[in-house]
Amino acid sequence: MSSNAELKILLGDNDDDALKKIFLSEGLFNCKQGSSHQEHSLLIDEIFGVNVPALEKKLLLKGIEKTPKGDRDSWGRSMHDGHQTWVGLHPETLQTSYAEIAEILTILSPQHDQHFLDLGAGYGRIGMVLHSMFFGCSFTGIEYVRERVMEGNRIFQKLDCINARLVEADVAHKDYRLSCADFFFLYDFGNSLEIQNVLQQLRKVMGNRPIKVIARGNVTRHFVHKEHAWLSDIFRPLHAKNYSIYSNFEDIKPAVTYY
Ligand SMILES: C[S@@+](CC[C@H](N)C(=O)[O-])C[C@H]1O[C@@H](n2cnc3c(N)ncnc32)[C@H](O)[C@@H]1O
Structure with missing residues (x-):
């Protein structure tokens, strides 16, 4: 577990080897109770040099230039062929916090050869946490925005996340x-129709194989419940405030805590 005060001590001039050591330290991505998850994530980005604020600002300025009267609902769409890429959204709303990803991965407890696919992956935070906590698992993140893909892959390379790619x-x-x-x-x-289509495809492609689906946000969760009983109604899902975890082959149990 790390607190924000502990993370602040790690800021500074760490060379690449020191950063790789910090990156693999136990509990780095778990946030101590009482520390803000958003600040925790910002500090982690700062320690490892993930350049999210500057890149998001650049995207926002491009969006404003293209659609001066737009807003965060329209800037991304106007720049990216109608796709909702959330340009202008606060980076910590755009992304899942590192601490929440660590919590989800602890519940899932993946085996070393298992694979994660993030559909709309942003900067690929899941790939980072996965490499640090569950070495040997692999990660593919699909992302529309080139700047996010390039930055995420740069960080994977810098931290030797050999099984992760955007x-x-x-x-x-x-x-x-x-x-x-x-x-x-x-x-x-994306929008409702895009999410519905991807869920339909997921059923077609993976319906007969054992999978777990982590849904974050109200739209995806709504459609899983409304249209995908094979995921929501047969085995017991786990519901947290921001996310739900579903499976087509076993109940989802909360993480075991040892005292
Ligand atoms: C809410 S963010 C989530 C980022 C990441 N999964 C996380 O939890 O931190 C959704 C991402 O999906 C991307 N996106 C939107 N439409 C997409 C599409 N059609 N294909 C690929 N990525 C898309 C956006 O650019 C954005 O980075």
């Missing part, structure tokens, strides 16, 4: 084909 692609494109994975992560990446 791919620039459109998950809502008619020709996009889901690849197989053990865990699928969806955080309200």
Whole structure:
């Protein structure tokens, strides 16, 4: 477990080897009670040099230039062929916090050869936490915005996350084909129709294989419950404030805490 005060001590001039050591230290991504998750994530980004605020600001300025009277609902769409890329949203709302990802991964407790697919992956935070906590698992994140893909892959390389990669692609494109994975992560990446289509494809491609789906945000959770009983109604899901975890082969149990 790390507190924000402890993380602040780690800020400063760490060379790449020191950073790799810090990156693998136990409990780094778990946030101590009482510390804000958002500040915790900002500090982690600062320690490892993940350049989110500057890149998001650049995207926002481009959006404003293109659509001066727009807002955060329209800037991304106007720049990215109508796709909701959330340009202008606060980076900590755009992304799941590191602490929440660590909490989810602890519940899932993946085996070393299992694969995660994040549909609409932002900067690929899940790939980072996965490498640090569950070495040997692999991660593919699909992301539409090139700047996010490039920055995430730069960090994977810097921290030797050899099994993690971000791919620039459109998950809502008619020709996009889901690849197989053990865990699928969806955080309200697009509009309702796009989310519905991806869930339909997930059922077609993976319906008969054992999978777990982590849904974050109200839209994705709404459609899983409304249209995907194979995920929501047969085995017991786990519901937390911001996310739900579903499975088509076993009940989801909370993480075991040892005192
Ligand atoms: C809410 S963010 C979630 C980021 C990440 N999964 C997380 O939890 O931190 C959704 C991401 O989906 C991306 N996105 C939106 N539409 C997309 C599409 N059609 N194909 C690929 N990515 C898309 C956005 O650019 C954004 O980075």
